[in-house]
Amino acid sequence: MPKPLRIATWNINSVRLRLPLLKELDAALAPDVLCLQETKCPDEHFPLEGIEALGFRHVAAKGMKGYNGVAILSRIPFALREQDPDWCEKGDCRHLGVTLDAPGGPVELHDFYVPAGGDVPDPAVNPKFHHKLNFLREVTAWGETRAAAPRRVLVGDLNIAPLEHDVWSHRQLLDVVSHTPVEVEAMGRWMEKGEWVDAVRHFVPAEQKLYSWWSYRNRDWAASDRGRRLDHVWVSPDLQGRLARQHVHKPARAWTQASDHVPVLVELSL
Incomplete structure (x- = not known):
């Protein structure tokens, strides 16, 4: 009988500040694996005890003080992928890869935090946007080398x-970083070269509005609902037929001391 594998992703925006919210997330989504971004925590201060108390016995973290940082929390064993690249040679803790001991065989899992890119969508005048485009070029080239690998999740x-x-x-955000044509085209190449399938849009038609982020600048975010879908789950083509459901947990945006992102979950039937 196929077994479910629930993988969630969440930009937590400080794992120590929002550690109590992990209990709420676990109660709502019960993920087998939870991938975090923007943990903002050096490894020596990562709140391992509190996370293990929730039942996540297998934990990997790559963090730094005050910025960036990724972590993978899992109820199933995994092996760390030590050989994955240091993107743009910056050592800025934006990617963590593991191989899950999943039902039916190993699953290669990658947790990414892509640079935001600043405010000006011009790499000639904005170093942050230049970094973002370089990052996307590097992950695309690397992803092409992994495209033939089976059972992959990003x-x-x-x-x-x-x-x-x-x-x-769409019209008003075409020149806003995160939705500019150059970024969208770069993401398209990343998906194409890596042979990735958008697991969330597998269930949600492209003509339906779908967001995972609402700005802190908008106090009444729920009423205006000016969101963006910045958080993603991709799978390799051999797992597309195993997709069972998706869920974007919008109620999390209203939690006390909420992140501006909400968790996104995909369930695979393995």
Whole structure:
């Protein structure tokens, strides 16, 4: 009988500040594996005890003080992928790869936090946007070398809303970082070269609005609903037929001391 594997991704925006919210997330989604981004925590201060108390016995973290950082929390064993690249040679803790001991065989899992890119969508004048485009070029080239590998999952805050209805206004956001044509095209190449399938849009039609992020700048975020879909789950083609369901947990945006991102979950039937 196939067994479910529930993988969730969440930009937690400080794992120590929002550690109590992991209990709420676990109660709502019961993930087998939870991938975090923007943990903002050096490894020596990672709140391992509190996370293990929730039942996540297998934990890997790659963090730094005050910025970036990724972590994978799992109820099933995994092996760390030590050989994955240091993107743009910056050592800025934006990617963690593991091989899960999943039902039916290993699953290669990658947790990414793509650079946001700053405010000006011009790499000639904005070093942050230049970094983002370089990062995307590197992961695309590397992903092409992994494309033939079976049973792959990629998740994370990819900081790009690629489709027209992944943003509240396609027309008004065309020149806003995260939805510019150059970023959307770069993400398209990443998906194409890596042979990735958008697991969430597998269930949700492209013409339906879908968001995972609402800005802190908008106090009444729920009423205006000016969101963007920045958080993604991709699977390799051999897992597309194993997709069982998806869930974007919008109620998390209203939690006390909420992140501006909400968790996204995909369930595979393995």
